[in-house]
Amino acid sequence: MADRRGQPLNRERIVGAAIELADAEGLDAVSMRRVAARLGAGAMSLYRHVSDKEQLVLEMAEELTARHAYPDDPGDLDWRGRIHLMARHDWDMYTSHPWILTVVANLEPPVGPHGLAAMEWALRAVEPLGLSLPASARAIMTVTHYLQGSARMALSASGPSREDSDPGAAWQRRLGGADLSRYPRVQALVTSDYMAERGGRDWVTSGLDVVLDGIAAEADRSR
Amino acid sequence: MADRRGQPLNRERIVGAAIELADAEGLDAVSMRRVAARLGAGAMSLYRHVSDKEQLVLEMAEELTARHAYPDDPGDLDWRGRIHLMARHDWDMYTSHPWILTVVANLEPPVGPHGLAAMEWALRAVEPLGLSLPASARAIMTVTHYLQGSARMALSASGPSREDSDPGAAWQRRLGGADLSRYPRVQALVTSDYMAERGGRDWVTSGLDVVLDGIAAEADRSR
DNA sequence: ACCCCCTTGGGTACGGTGTACGCATATGGT
DNA sequence: ACCATATGCGTACACCGTACCCAAGGGGGT
Incomplete structure (x- = not known):
């Protein structure tokens, strides 16, 4: 040997x-x-x-997931603060190890002892909302999927730029030579600053709050 | 030849x-x-x-995406109805061709001429909300990611059951032999009827409305 | 001391993959 | 008739996951 x-x-x-x-x-x-x-x-x-x-x-x-586990004691944060904390942890994991996004996409649902621990942590965080357990789980998965999707977009935005030859070539390959002027809203979108800021943390965080507002409204309704 | x-x-x-x-x-x-x-x-x-x-x-x-294109004329549906229509189309696509979920997970953002057409259709649908174009795009992507994530969960729920030997064996392999009793909320969750209904269309549809409520609130705020 | 078994390491080989290269053939134009 | 071009495809290479079998060492029993 x-x-x-x-x-x-x-x-x-x-x-x-x-x-x-x-x-x-x-x-x-x-x-x-x-x-x-x-x-x-x-x-x-x-x-x-x-x-x-x-x-x-x-x-x-x-x-x-073990390395990026949530803190045992989240302090005196309310449920929203805890979900934001969770989001920051997950986001850090996605950006520092992008391949995990490919793995979880083909795994789903989350798994392993530490995956369970994370789920338990999140269920505990939203407990003050008073939602049923299934509704709580759905809310957490919604948040998780929002984050994973946003991370994929943010990373694939910076991804093809690594190719040296022509950064727009891969784009054109994906577009399949479509005529952008036939889609005015999309055209206006790509020429706006959306493309620049869609990967920023502020943009993702405020989008997370939109999702959380929906969940909060659901909780108010059921109370 | x-x-x-x-x-x-x-x-x-x-x-x-x-x-x-x-x-x-x-x-x-x-x-x-x-x-x-x-x-x-x-x-x-x-x-x-x-x-x-x-x-x-x-x-x-x-x-x-071409085969599952949205109807040219969505009739007199309001924005919410149109997004639900979109959701139904996408859901049908995911369930009848599950492999597309793996493809889009590694693609992201949506692409190709018909992908652009779908995006244009959705941007048009949410136009009455009066959101900015970037905010509209974010809202649509949020909905899309919610649907894709839900579809992945629903399909992987019925997935491992195809294995003949032991349906719970793959589950245990994924759990890694974790002690469920250490996670009371998760344990209560898997023993509830969540597992049964999480793939159902009603469950996914009502979850979609939670997301849409958040988006509607964002629109009200900015108006 | 010896033997035996059992754990760990790994070399070889098989059937699969994507695809570069070059050749054979058919087709259309002049 | 002849050539250019487009189309089909056989061979070959590097790489993959992994089944199978053997080599080397470490205890325990006798």
């Missing part, structure tokens, strides 16, 4: 290496061989500690 | 075959070879009409 860089293989080291790889080169770069290589090990050795590649990805998500 | 089943190869036939394949066996089953085989052609022949696999997937999404 020779020297084998560093400690012996174990689950945590494997998951950590996979996360580093995904952070550096994206989720597609995470292959068993490349993760193993990063540990100075052979590809098949990983299977002693992880049953599947799918399971490895699951553990990556778990580890990330 | 021999007989070559049916007409000569062209983009529409390729995209159509790819959609059929994805409907029948999921997005992962869509490979250049299998799509070509379905047309009685060789794998490399597809590249005469499609530049990439990525482009093929883009065209699949485009074709689907």
Whole structure:
């Protein structure tokens, strides 16, 4: 087995290496061989500690939600403040590890022990609203989906710009050569400052408040 | 080239075959070879009409949004009615072609000529609210993300049940052997009827109205 | 001391993937 | 008749997940 860089293989080291790889080169770069290589090990050795590649990805998500767990004691924040706190934590996770958005999109619903803990934390946060448990869960998932969608938009906005050749080329490829003038509202939109600010935190935060206003109204109604 | 089943190869036939394949066996089953085989052609022949696999997937999404386009004349519906109409169209698309959810999750923002047309339609629908164009766009994306997230939850709820051996095995694998009793609210949630009705149309529709109430309040405020 | 088993590491190989390259054939224009 | 162009596709390469089998070492029992 020779020297084998560093400690012996174990689950945590494997998951950590996979996360580093995904952070550096994206989720597609995470292959068993490349993760193993990063540990100075052979590809098949990983299977002693992880049953599947799918399971490895699951553990990556778990580890990330653990690292970005919400504080045990949120202090004297009201429900809205706590949801904003949650949003800030999630947003930080999405922007520092964008690949997690791809993972959760194909997972859904949230999972793993730490995923459960996060759900419990959120249910606790909205408890003062007096909503039923199913309604509370729906409200939280609505917020989560809003955040994930916004993060995807914000990140894909800055994403194609990494391509050197022509930043507008990928755009045109996606548009399929459509005639923008046939859609005046969309045209006005892309020429407005919407594109610039749609990824900003203020823009996302105020949009979150729109969603929360709807939830607050639902709570008032049911009370 | 021999007989070559049916007409000569062209983009529409390729995209159509790819959609059929994805409907029948999921997005992962869509490979250049299998799509070509379905047309009685060789794998490399597809590249005469499609530049990439990525482009093929883009065209699949485009074709689907074209098939599920919103009606040109929505009649005398008010803005809320029109958004509900949009929601019904989208929901039908998600449930009849679940793979599209995976595609749009990695695309974002919506694209292609028909994607633009859909956006224009929605911007027109919310125009009576008097919101600014960026605010309107944000509202529409919020609704879209709510619907996509709900569809993902609804479909993944019925998804793992297809596995024969043990329907709860995949669940346990995802939970990672967590102790549910440590999370009383989550535990109460999964034992409630939330799991049963969370995929139902009424549940999703009333959740949509919660979001729309928030948007309506925003419009009232800015007026 | 010896043997045996069991855990961990990993090399080889199989069937799959996207696609670069080059050749064969059919078609249309002159 | 001849050539240009468009279309179909066979081969090959690099990479993927992973089934299978063997090598090396660490305890425990005798």
